[in-house]
Amino acid sequence: MQIEDVRAAAVRLDGVVHRTPVLRSRTLDDLVGAEVFLKCENFQRTGSFKLRGAYHAASRLPADRLARGLITYSSGNHGQAVAFAARELGVPAVVLMPADAPRSKREATIGYGAEVVTFDRYADDREALGRALASDRGLTLVPPYDHPDVIAGQGTVALELLDAVEGLEMLVVPVGGGGLMAGSAIVATGLHPGIRLIGVEPLAGDDTRRSLDAGRRVAIEVPRTIADGQAARLPGELTFAVNRRLVEGIVLVSDDEIRDAMRFAVGRLKIVTEPSGASALAALLATRIGRLPSRVGVVVSGGNVDAGRFAELLVEDVSTSS
Amino acid sequence: MQIEDVRAAAVRLDGVVHRTPVLRSRTLDDLVGAEVFLKCENFQRTGSFKLRGAYHAASRLPADRLARGLITYSSGNHGQAVAFAARELGVPAVVLMPADAPRSKREATIGYGAEVVTFDRYADDREALGRALASDRGLTLVPPYDHPDVIAGQGTVALELLDAVEGLEMLVVPVGGGGLMAGSAIVATGLHPGIRLIGVEPLAGDDTRRSLDAGRRVAIEVPRTIADGQAARLPGELTFAVNRRLVEGIVLVSDDEIRDAMRFAVGRLKIVTEPSGASALAALLATRIGRLPSRVGVVVSGGNVDAGRFAELLVEDVSTSS
Numbered sequence: 001m002q003i004e005d006v007r008a009a010a011v012r013l014d015g016v017v018h019r020t021p022v023l024r025s026r027t028l029d030d031l032v033g034a035e036v037f038l039k040c041e042n043f044q045r046t047g048s049f050k051l052r053g054a055y056h057a058a059s060r061l062p063a064d065r066l067a068r069g070l071i072t073y074s075s076g077n078h079g080q081a082v083a084f085a086a087r088e089l090g091v092p093a094v095v096l097m098p099a100d101a102p103r104s105k106r107e108a109t110i111g112y113g114a115e116v117v118t119f120d121r122y123a124d125d126r127e128a129l130g131r132a133l134a135s136d137r138g139l140t141l142v143p144p145y146d147h148p149d150v151i152a153g154q155g156t157v158a159l160e161l162l163d164a165v166e167g168l169e170m171l172v173v174p175v176g177g178g179g180l181m182a183g184s185a186i187v188a189t190g191l192h193p194g195i196r197l198i199g200v201e202p203l204a205g206d207d208t209r210r211s212l213d214a215g216r217r218v219a220i221e222v223p224r225t226i227a228d229g230q231a232a233r234l235p236g237e238l239t240f241a242v243n244r245r246l247v248e249g250i251v252l253v254s255d256d257e258i259r260d261a262m263r264f265a266v267g268r269l270k271i272v273t274e275p276s277g278a279s280a281l282a283a284l285l286a287t288r289i290g291r292l293p294s295r296v297g298v299v300v301s302g303g304n305v306d307a308g309r310f311a312e313l314l315v316e317d318v319s320t321s322s
Numbered sequence: 323m324q325i326e327d328v329r330a331a332a333v334r335l336d337g338v339v340h341r342t343p344v345l346r347s348r349t350l351d352d353l354v355g356a357e358v359f360l361k362c363e364n365f366q367r368t369g370s371f372k373l374r375g376a377y378h379a380a381s382r383l384p385a386d387r388l389a390r391g392l393i394t395y396s397s398g399n400h401g402q403a404v405a406f407a408a409r410e411l412g413v414p415a416v417v418l419m420p421a422d423a424p425r426s427k428r429e430a431t432i433g434y435g436a437e438v439v440t441f442d443r444y445a446d447d448r449e450a451l452g453r454a455l456a457s458d459r460g461l462t463l464v465p466p467y468d469h470p471d472v473i474a475g476q477g478t479v480a481l482e483l484l485d486a487v488e489g490l491e492m493l494v495v496p497v498g499g500g501g502l503m504a505g506s507a508i509v510a511t512g513l514h515p516g517i518r519l520i521g522v523e524p525l526a527g528d529d530t531r532r533s534l535d536a537g538r539r540v541a542i543e544v545p546r547t548i549a550d551g552q553a554a555r556l557p558g559e560l561t562f563a564v565n566r567r568l569v570e571g572i573v574l575v576s577d578d579e580i581r582d583a584m585r586f587a588v589g590r591l592k593i594v595t596e597p598s599g600a601s602a603l604a605a606l607l608a609t610r611i612g613r614l615p616s617r618v619g620v621v622v623s624g625g626n627v628d629a630g631r632f633a634e635l636l637v638e639d640v641s642t643s644s
Contacts, residue, residue, distance in 0.1 A: 042592045043592055263629035266594050266629045267629050303592035310636060311634070311637045314632060314633035315633045
């Protein structure tokens with residue numbers, strides 16, 4: 001994959017995704033000793049960067065396959081992104097969701113016009129159910145990260161940031177399955193060969209960190225972390241191949257550090273972030289990266305959290321009360 | 323006062339205040355049946371529009387008076403604005419604050435370089451204390467709203483909004499002392515004579531509404547409302563004279579409606595608003611205005627609320643638990 005793939009994705013995404021704002025905060029700059037540029041994908045349509053990859057991948061399907069519709073297993077940001085992309089493209093979408101998924105996620109997905117099919121997370125085989133539905137109706141699965149078109153779509157986040165801000169010497173990017181990191185790394189090293197790329201994982205969801213250490217993909221237990229968007233058990237095959245080659249390292253942040261970053265975002269930036277969306281900011285605030293260069297780009301990847309849950313996360317010691 | 327006064331203020335404020343973003347939300351448009359343009363002063367430096375009026379008024383002082391310094395009674399957004407303006411202008415500032423003011427407000431004010439002088443809100447005469455300090459040190463009081471230079475500064479909010487968005491047929495603006503409303507009304511009617519101007523007060527802080535009904539300024543009891551930025555007891559003399567002439571009417575919103583708007587801002591807009599900052603949005607969401615024209619501008623006036631208090635406000639039924 002090359003930067004040209006990301007540029008082509010940007011052309012397809014033009015007019016569909018927002019060119020999200022880049023926020024600054026003098027307080028943040030003073031705290032961390034660098035000029036920080038926050039690329040705010042929490043303001044993206046559907047509330048996260050995931051729309052970029054999902055729409056791009058769907059839009060590249062052959063017309064006859066696309067017309068039959070899309071399917072995804074994700075009940076999170078990728079699920080909403082696939083639902084929204086299908087509506088934009090005028091095709092049906094099915095989102096498989098556990099029957100006990102939060103009502104707000106279910107409503108958002110239905111609100112975007114998708115059909116929600118529920119399953120019993122303890123009794124049913126989600127993948128078998130998905131395959132059966134896909135085969136019956138001719139639906140195409142849109143994978144959440146491990147696909148070249150998804151990676152190229154996510155890379156447009158970094159393309160926009162590097163286009164908007166000159167002289168960035170480091171990008172700090174949240175890592176779940178690794179699609180945003182891989183796409184960003186392809187763009188950043190393509191434009192600025194010396195740029196440093198730092199990934200951020202939650203302490204309990206350190207599959208990419210462990211995999212980099214081991215030199216091969218390593219699976220971990222299902223992570224218990226507030227950063228549900230980064231609770232991957234295993235890096236993607238394609239994303240890991242890219243990240244292994246281009247990323248300097250992965251730093252880890254605790255759930256408490258993520259909550260501190262969310263509170264900072266409220267108090268100082270006046271923005272709402274979901275836990276995964278605040279993890280890269282947390283890495284800076286918790287000084288996990290060591291000495292920073294003078295200009296640092298940070299991706300705030302999403303803001304999908306309902307108000308009640310958000311309030312819980314902002315309150316001190318929520319971890320001990322839940 | 324004329325639109326030229328506001329244009330002159332905009333020139334003085336250039337490079338000092340942010341040209342804050344105008345946000346859109348399709349969900350909001352669909353809900354209220356109009357195109358809504360949110361002027362987000364929660365992203366302003368110091369976290370609210372108050373910097374505009376405070377800096378403008380201070381910058382217009384004669385050099386010798388300015389050099390001796392500024393003083394204000396406000397422990398809220400205006401106090402932070404005066405502190406910040408003084409720092410920008412390189413002069414001292416004193417902010418009088420009750421000894422039991424929230425630590426976050428005190429810290430923010432000190433962080434901007436001001437001297438905080440505390441008083442006992444039950445025993446001391448704040449105004450006498452202020453007058454004594456001002457006279458001893460030659461400090462100039464920067465009033466929070468009832469001054470032509472403050473009004474002209476606040477008017478730059480509407481000037482920027484009307485410059486950024488064509489064809490607005492209505493502006494909806496929070497009203498406390500009435501400075502933001504008056505400045506906005508001068509600009510809006512100057513640029514678009516037929517534009518409709520709607521003010522919004524909290525139900526318990528309806529001094530301007532009552533005053534408009536009575537045709538003269540009417541004082542109310544100290545309002546008990548979560549919208550502390552709008553807890554005025556009496557409209558300003560100058561602001562009321564302007565608003566009486568130019569504003570179509572004042573609509574009222576309950577604290578619960580304000581909380582609903584704050585939750586909407588979190589869930590859909592991904593922004594942090596303080597209660598006063600969300601009151602104009604609340605008026606739209608609670609359908610307090612009647613039939614809307616096709617394009618409506620709404621001022622989100624501020625976002626200063628610390629994370630813990632913000633969490634409290636987001637939780638349902640906080641009113642019954644506090």
